[in-house]
Amino acid sequence: MPIEKIVIVGGGTAGWMAAAALSRVRAGRDVAITLVESEDIGTVGVGEATIPPFLDFNRLLEVDEREMLAAAQGSFKLGIQFVNWGKQGDSYIHPFGNYGYQMGGISFHHVWQKYRQSGDPRPIQVFNLETMAAHFGRFARTEDYTREDLPPVNYAYHIDAGRYARFLRGYAEKRGVVRREGKVRNVAIAGDSGFVEAVELEDGTRIEGDLFIDCSGFRGLLIEQALGTGYEDWSNYLPCDRAVALPCLREDGSGPLPYTRATAHSAGWQWQVPLQHRNGNGHVYCSSFMGDDEAHDILVGNIAGKPGADPNFLRFTTGRRKKFWNKNVVALGLASGFMEPLESTSIHLIYTGINKLIALLSLDGITQAQEDAFNRLTGKEYARIRDFLILHYNTTSRDDSAFWNHCRTMAVPDSLTEKVELFRRNGQIFREDDELFTETSWAAVMMGQGISMQGHNAMVGTLKEPDTGRELDGIEQSIRYVVQHMPAHGDYLRQYCPAPAQ
Numbered sequence: 001m002p003i004e005k006i007v008i009v010g011g012g013t014a015g016w017m018a019a020a021a022l023s024r025v026r027a028g029r030d031v032a033i034t035l036v037e038s039e040d041i042g043t044v045g046v047g048e049a050t051i052p053p054f055l056d057f058n059r060l061l062e063v064d065e066r067e068m069l070a071a072a073q074g075s076f077k078l079g080i081q082f083v084n085w086g087k088q089g090d091s092y093i094h095p096f097g098n099y100g101y102q103m104g105g106i107s108f109h110h111v112w113q114k115y116r117q118s119g120d121p122r123p124i125q126v127f128n129l130e131t132m133a134a135h136f137g138r139f140a141r142t143e144d145y146t147r148e149d150l151p152p153v154n155y156a157y158h159i160d161a162g163r164y165a166r167f168l169r170g171y172a173e174k175r176g177v178v179r180r181e182g183k184v185r186n187v188a189i190a191g192d193s194g195f196v197e198a199v200e201l202e203d204g205t206r207i208e209g210d211l212f213i214d215c216s217g218f219r220g221l222l223i224e225q226a227l228g229t230g231y232e233d234w235s236n237y238l239p240c241d242r243a244v245a246l247p248c249l250r251e252d253g254s255g256p257l258p259y260t261r262a263t264a265h266s267a268g269w270q271w272q273v274p275l276q277h278r279n280g281n282g283h284v285y286c287s288s289f290m291g292d293d294e295a296h297d298i299l300v301g302n303i304a305g306k307p308g309a310d311p312n313f314l315r316f317t318t319g320r321r322k323k324f325w326n327k328n329v330v331a332l333g334l335a336s337g338f339m340e341p342l343e344s345t346s347i348h349l350i351y352t353g354i355n356k357l358i359a360l361l362s363l364d365g366i367t368q369a370q371e372d373a374f375n376r377l378t379g380k381e382y383a384r385i386r387d388f389l390i391l392h393y394n395t396t397s398r399d400d401s402a403f404w405n406h407c408r409t410m411a412v413p414d415s416l417t418e419k420v421e422l423f424r425r426n427g428q429i430f431r432e433d434d435e436l437f438t439e440t441s442w443a444a445v446m447m448g449q450g451i452s453m454q455g456h457n458a459m460v461g462t463l464k465e466p467d468t469g470r471e472l473d474g475i476e477q478s479i480r481y482v483v484q485h486m487p488a489h490g491d492y493l494r495q496y497c498p499a500p501a502q
Helices: 012-027 054-061 065-071 108-117 129-135 161-174 221-226 292-300 346-360 368-394 402-409 414-426 439-448 458-462 467-484 489-496
Strands: 005-009 032-037 075-077 079-083 091-095 156-158 178-181 184-189 196-201 206-208 211-214 231-233 242-245 260-265 268-274 279-285 312-315 319-321 329-331
Touching (some): 005 206, 012 032, 012 161, 065 161, 079 129, 108 458, 184 221, 221 329, 329 346, 346 368, 368 402, 414 439
Parallel strands (some): 005 211
Antiparallel strands (some): 075 156, 079 091, 196 206, 231 319, 260 268
16 A cells, blocks of 8 residues: 555654654655654653764755754764773773774774884874864864865764754654644554554544554554564663663853763763753663662762753663564654663664665555565664673673673673674774774774783784884874864854854
């Protein structure tokens, strides 16, 4: 059957991202798109940090970066700082850009390792622009350069997720998306096909559809409660199952940092996401090792000002639906699964889900091949991100609490064990299935966690001297020049995309 009516159940970030993207379909074909949400149902709204591919989503929508950031009180993000993860007192940054660049087809960290073993004292961080700019609290875009021979700046955003959703609502409604207020009381299923026919609201309104997008959050109103899809529990690998979120104003006089901070505590970790007018804060923890009151107290004791709202306690089970697309229902956001926001992948997974849906979508009807491809590709994506998150926990040296002893000694997927051992042996990193995280991402976290390379790629020996040494010096000098000429991050925001006063 042709797809003439698309129904999105649930608003929030996932719902309005889907609505905004799908509204563009209407330019070529008259498809009715309806989003159902209730103001009485709150959204989780803790996903305030993004990663660079998110810029592509906004470019797809052709939204103005300045306008969006001002509306969402957004700031720029160059990477993530991890504090107390490898061991207490340690700190490292997972940057968005690469270390140096390939030389003779060889990844830069191999070249750096050779020079390090030969006595070069420079840490690898000085060869990464985003790390150095973050360290000094500076920011600029590549477009701001006056010279074209300098390294590019790779960045993402910190955004207020609720304000961003409202921004996208305006975008989508201008393009014909219809919002319906109300709670879903019943989901009508066709007896012959098992497809969802309609959702029925509490006021008796029946909204029929041919394709349904489930953005109803943890409940999975359609994908789980109506279709019984099933859930794959990954808490044996990622044991944290609670979070408390708490925004605050910055009272220490500091401007917003151009990076997210993730600080490990005794049974989990705390995020700090700096927006223009406040910080987003939260504490992710494991209820088997810490109670709610203790987790709340730790969070309040480690934020930059007084709480700006009541604490929001969340419960979750890390994992994924056994199917992300089931019959005529596609789950996005928390309805599709949950992995803690340690590497800011929550909003990213919404975007890639939308991207795959649009790539596979045929308005002539739904086929099994579409469903199977979407589920296979999304499943691989979730598994690769899962392994990267486990890496942070399992490779710790911390032994100061029962939680970290558990994480350090727990069984992990063979795919992760292989990756760590290859890197430890000679710095080799194999990326599979077009996975999200780059060689630099894996190298940054493994080295930051204390995993040392014992060797390097054998082909490094073919590079010519002293040319290679001069090239390394040139990379460091170029990065130093760019950072020195960058303004402070706060100053850049005030000039480029100031948010309206509170």
